[in-house]
Amino acid sequence: MKTGKVNPAALPVAIIGAQGMLGRELVAVLQSQGLPVCTLDLPEFDLTDHDHVVRRLKGITPRYVINAAAYTDVDGCEENAPIAYAINAEAVGVLAQTCRDIGAALVHYSTDYVFDGADPAGYAENAVPNPLSVYGKSKLEGERLLRQSSCRYLLIRTSWLFGPGRRDNVVEKIITRAKRDGKLKLVNDRWGKPTYAADLATKTVALMVAGDDEEGIHHLTNDTPTTGITWYEFGKEIMKLLGLDTELEACSSAEFPQKAMRPVHSLLVNTKELPLRSWREALADYLREVHPGQ
Numbered sequence: 001m002k003t004g005k006v007n008p009a010a011l012p013v014a015i016i017g018a019q020g021m022l023g024r025e026l027v028a029v030l031q032s033q034g035l036p037v038c039t040l041d042l043p044e045f046d047l048t049d050h051d052h053v054v055r056r057l058k059g060i061t062p063r064y065v066i067n068a069a070a071y072t073d074v075d076g077c078e079e080n081a082p083i084a085y086a087i088n089a090e091a092v093g094v095l096a097q098t099c100r101d102i103g104a105a106l107v108h109y110s111t112d113y114v115f116d117g118a119d120p121a122g123y124a125e126n127a128v129p130n131p132l133s134v135y136g137k138s139k140l141e142g143e144r145l146l147r148q149s150s151c152r153y154l155l156i157r158t159s160w161l162f163g164p165g166r167r168d169n170v171v172e173k174i175i176t177r178a179k180r181d182g183k184l185k186l187v188n189d190r191w192g193k194p195t196y197a198a199d200l201a202t203k204t205v206a207l208m209v210a211g212d213d214e215e216g217i218h219h220l221t222n223d224t225p226t227t228g229i230t231w232y233e234f235g236k237e238i239m240k241l242l243g244l245d246t247e248l249e250a251c252s253s254a255e256f257p258q259k260a261m262r263p264v265h266s267l268l269v270n271t272k273e274l275p276l277r278s279w280r281e282a283l284a285d286y287l288r289e290v291h292p293g294q
């Protein structure tokens with residue numbers, strides 16, 4: 001991803017959604033490597049205000065734009081489809097065209113939810129998507145607009161993201177309920193691959209620095225058995241690591257009906273590079289950071 005400018009290293013990396021769960025980790029990794037960063041987020045920077053987006057990016061002349069912003073409320077997307085498409089699809093098209101025009105490369109994130117999850121063997125980077133939800137459909141449309149834009153891009157699909165940047169992330173939800181109720185039911189008939197936002201941010205920056213050869217679609221999650229793990233197994237590991245004796249009960253997803261349909265086998269298969277470290281190590285690190293001394 002060379003820009004062809006005189007001193008590309010001096011050009012900033014613009015991070016959209018810099019206050020989000022992944023965005024915060026990206027800012028931390030880039031700053032720790034001494035790279036100039038320009039953070040963009042609501043309310044000052046709204047992806048649905050296309051004129052402002054184009055003007056602002058042209059003013060920054062970034063070397064890379066990282067889009068970590070999205071409408072990520074999966075059930076909310078079912079009720080607000082126009083907003084989901086505006087943020088997860090149309091805005092991505094505008095970003096891609098602008099990046100092409102200003103010679104920046106776009107790093108964009110997508111999701112395991114672009115697949116239907118019917119195949120227990122999982123989904124490689126070139127598998128055919130078939131989203132079940134408005135969220136998945138809007139993210140897939142964003143992918144399509146990105147790929148047809150002829151801008152240089154990294155498209156990173158990830159799944160089951162957790163990190164300290166959002167206090168209501170799935171790990172914290174499990175811990176809060178476990179401590180409050182002393183017992184907990186967790187779904188044991190849906191499989192996925194957890195991803196620690198800090199690990200994803202570090203790998204993203206490594207791919208950017210590696211250059212042109214890394215362009216295209218990547219599937220990045222923490223290393224997880226090929227059949228994935230269930231929320232029940234994830235919760236069991238959290239309880240073990242925190243030394244909580246909460247009574248855990250495995251249940252079916254039918255017991256927790258949700259507006260949006262979710263894939264049963266949410267299994268991104270990475271065929272391109274070394275996997276991130278194991279999900280257990282990543283989870284332990286997260287818990288040490290967020291719950292020190294427990």
Ligand SMILES: NC(=O)c1ccc[n+]([C@@H]2O[C@H](COP(=O)([O-])OP(=O)(O)OC[C@H]3O[C@@H](n4cnc5c(N)ncnc54)[C@H](OP(=O)(O)O)[C@@H]3O)[C@@H](O)[C@H]2O)c1
Pocket residue numbers: 016017018019020021022023041042045046047048067068069070071072087109110111112139157158159160161162166
């Ligand atoms: N979370 C997961 O489990 C998961 C799984 C697979 C893939 N992904 C993908 O990974 C990426 C990062 O997800 P995340 O969980 O870090 O997201 P997040 O925590 O929900 O953060 C998204 C950020 O985007 C901002 N944003 C929302 N609408 C915007 C708009 N119109 N203009 C500008 N900024 C806007 C949000 O601001 P506000 O907070 O003010 O709304 C927030 O700062 C996304 O592409 C997501 O689709 C996430």
